[in-house]
Amino acid sequence: MKYLVGFSRLIVGVLFIISGFIKLNDPVGFSFKLEEYFSPGVLDIAFLEPYALELALILVVFEVLLGIMLLLGFKVKLTVWSLLVMIVFFTFLTFYSAYFNKVTDCGCFGDAIKLTPWESFTKDIILLVLIIVLFVGMQHLNPLFGDRTKRLVVGVSLMVSVIFAYYVLHHLPAIDFRPYKVGANITEGMSVPEDAPKAVFDYAWTFDVNGEEKVIVTQGDYPTVDGELLGVETTEIVKGYEPPIHDFTIEQDGEDFASALLEEPKLMMVIAYDLRKSNYGAFKEIKETTDKAMKNGYKVIGMSASDSEFTARKKKEFRFGFDFYFTDETTLKTIVRSNPGVLLLEKGTIVQKVHYNDLGDLKF
Structure with missing residues (x-):
């Protein structure tokens, strides 16, 4: 039992620290995941959505500290x-997400390690078993150091976690695990290799054969049946290759300009996933930055999921010299954890990405 407890202690402690640190690196992203869980379509506790960021910070700091406290x-x-x-x-x-297919990614390891809902549930079951072992064999959890040292380590860990969280909240994640990181080419990220695995589907064909319903399952071929086709249902049994960047569009008046804009040699994107929630205090500097960029030969565009009427009002109010395009809100939240945030691209390659607090760091 002593060795089993020691093994469980090491695995659980390290996993909690790693998982917590990854989410602590991107608390805004984790708050978006909590909002998804809180939404009416999932747990239906929408009253918690305004507090998602605060809850995310408390949870991830506590997760890191629990891992450290266990090891100590x-x-x-x-x-x-x-x-x-x-x-x-x-x-x-994770069981709720997997069984009801509500949230397709639990966000357990942020964007660093993507897990399917059932993989997340399996991971949690394993951790649950290990923690039960710790609970049963609690007497074998001997301290590694004296009380003063343990208190010092936990105190310093808490302080470092809070400082790190403050930094990434007011700038951007220290480590970018997303497909829109600096150096990534968006066009290449959307491409599908010729030898990429293809999705495999089961087709359930329903026929009326002499007054009785008959279901025949194939993988695409139309079955030879002497009867009237009533309908067909498809089920994906093998997932095909999905490019790291998908559902990326830059639309205006129903037309997608992404291909053309990603060929621009000098492109500045001003991203505000929801202009109603944007930090308007940053818009004066956004105006100065975009005017300067245009003078330096940049094509400047705004990207938002807000409606065209509202974006037009904000463009007029802040006297922006650029137009806004529509892009999916989830995509914009993924691109940059800042509202607003700014990207510089060269022929589709992201060369700079900044939080609105760091607009002065842009070089063009």
């Missing part, structure tokens, strides 16, 4: 009980 053997009973409560809650969420 600090306040063992509190630590193990907290781990148990947290993993039971997460296991419920």
